[in-house]
Amino acid sequence: MKSFEYIKPDTIEEALSLLSLHKNEAKILNGGTDLLVRIREQLIVPKYLIDIKDIPKFKNILDTGDGLFIGAAVTLNELIDSDKVRNHYPILAQSAHEVGSYQLRNRATLVGNVCNASPAADTIPALVTLDASVKIVGTKGRRIVSVLDFIQGVRKTDLNSDEIVEGILLPKTEKIVGHYYKYTRRQDVDLAIIGVAVLFVNNQWKICYGAVAQKPIRGYKTEDALNKSPVINEELLDQIGDIAVSEIFPITDVRASLEYRTDMVRVGLKRAVLKVQSER
Amino acid sequence: MKYTVSFKVNGERVTLEVEPNKTLVKMLRENLNLTGTKEGCGAGECGSCTVIMNNKAVNACMILAVEADGKEILTVEGLAPNGVLDSLQQAFINNGALQCGYCTPGMLMSAKALLQRNPNPTEADIKEAIGGNLCRCTGYNSIIEAIKDAACKI
Numbered sequence: 420m421k422s423f424e425y426i427k428p429d430t431i432e433e434a435l436s437l438l439s440l441h442k443n444e445a446k447i448l449n450g451g452t453d454l455l456v457r458i459r460e461q462l463i464v465p466k467y468l469i470d471i472k473d474i475p476k477f478k479n480i481l482d483t484g485d486g487l488f489i490g491a492a493v494t495l496n497e498l499i500d501s502d503k504v505r506n507h508y509p510i511l512a513q514s515a516h517e518v519g520s521y522q523l524r525n526r527a528t529l530v531g532n533v534c535n536a537s538p539a540a541d542t543i544p545a546l547v548t549l550d551a552s553v554k555i556v557g558t559k560g561r562r563i564v565s566v567l568d569f570i571q572g573v574r575k576t577d578l579n580s581d582e583i584v585e586g587i588l589l590p591k592t593e594k595i596v597g598h599y600y601k602y603t604r605r606q607d608v609d610l611a612i613i614g615v616a617v618l619f620v621n622n623q624w625k626i627c628y629g630a631v632a633q634k635p636i637r638g639y640k641t642e643d644a645l646n647k648s649p650v651i652n653e654e655l656l657d658q659i660g661d662i663a664v665s666e667i668f669p670i671t672d673v674r675a676s677l678e679y680r681t682d683m684v685r686v687g688l689k690r691a692v693l694k695v696q697s698e699r
Numbered sequence: 700m701k702y703t704v705s706f707k708v709n710g711e712r713v714t715l716e717v718e719p720n721k722t723l724v725k726m727l728r729e730n731l732n733l734t735g736t737k738e739g740c741g742a743g744e745c746g747s748c749t750v751i752m753n754n755k756a757v758n759a760c761m762i763l764a765v766e767a768d769g770k771e772i773l774t775v776e777g778l779a780p781n782g783v784l785d786s787l788q789q790a791f792i793n794n795g796a797l798q799c800g801y802c803t804p805g806m807l808m809s810a811k812a813l814l815q816r817n818p819n820p821t822e823a824d825i826k827e828a829i830g831g832n833l834c835r836c837t838g839y840n841s842i843i844e845a846i847k848d849a850a851c852k853i
Contacts, residue, residue, distance in 0.1 A: 425702060452743050452761050455760075496755075520830050520832075523831060526761060607831055608831055
């Protein structure tokens with residue numbers, strides 16, 4: 420891969436000042452499992468890599484009082500192993516476990532998965548159902564954006580070139596039951612053909628579809644239909660499948676056809692809802 | 700422009716000057732002649748470059764050489780330091796868990812990392828641990844049996 424300068428700041432201030440200086444010629448190096456692939460394939464040619472893994476605050480999973488803060492440098496395996504995440508946000512641990520492979524999850528981060536904003540990202544649908552937000556720090560200060568608003572398109576986020584994502588904020592919640600259904604061709608190291616995150620919390624259903632549009636799709640109509648139904652069974656879910664299909668915009672690509680994706684969303688929704696229903 | 704990296708590999712302290720765009724797998728193979736670790740896909744998908752860094756199984760092709768500074772790395776060469784095979788290596792041989800051998804170092808390191816963190820793994824644990832290691836020859840069953848076998852012997 421083409422060469423670059425590698426810099427490892429110790430503080431957020433240092434990192435931000437490097438970004439201000441180098442602007443679009445710099446890229447943030449975190450887990451590196453998306454970035455290095457893109458550099459190697461010459462899709463991007465950064466002149467500077469700013470390694471943020473040593474910044475102390477970024478390595479924490481912290482109880483904020485209002486919920487949980489997951490720092491930028493927390494790896495997916497650390498997330499999965501965290502009692503705080505498993506006990507309160509199990510759907511997030513389960514989704515994180517779907518990413519890549521064991522080795523990859525020892526380097527890849529939750530924040531990286533969000534910032535990379537692949538339409539097939541595995542952690543994003545769960546984060547959307549959890550009403551998670553992105554905590555951003557920049558030279559002009561800090562701001563918080565919902566994950567749903569943060570993701571704007573394929574690999575496009577709301578992040579400015581002088582900003583860094585510090586972490587993900589998960590709001591405090593009542594007991595949740597959830598499941599992320601990922602349909603893939605093989606068990607590990609495969610992108611989602613479709614993804615359906617189903618959450619049940621405070622007597623309400625929350626649904627988010629992944630890999631069926633340029634951004635994650637919150638299934639508001641699907642949720643409405645589920646919330647209105649006194650009885651959830653296979654028959655109902657077969658009908659609600661039509662509503663689900665009306666909310667998504669799948670495409671045909673190397674992994675699957677539009678038609679197959681559409682069919683699999685019906686299957687995924689049904690299976691995920693029935694699973695959550697059985698665990699309520 | 701070269702950077703100084705100082706780290707431990709297979710118990711030995713090493714200090715090198717490397718270009719920032721060199722990956723860990725290339726540094727191990729080219730600067731240190733530790734060619735046991737293989738580069739298959741170079742994109743973190745096949746696992747043939749798996750090494751153990753600070754007790755965690757990682758894909759060395761997805762790590763820059765400069766990121767190894769201050770770390771402790773174990774490669775397949777470190778499994779048999781005095782020529783005595785690790786119980787995993789012996790179990791792979793006893794169970795016929797290799798044919799061409801290309802995936803084997805990566806498989807061994809994933810398995811080693813597994814047994815270090817979980818000496819009594821279930822079959823599901825084993826499959827999770829080697830899920831990121833592709834094998835085109837064996838069909839995986841002999842590898843899984845070999846890991847079960849080695850786990851029993853700890």
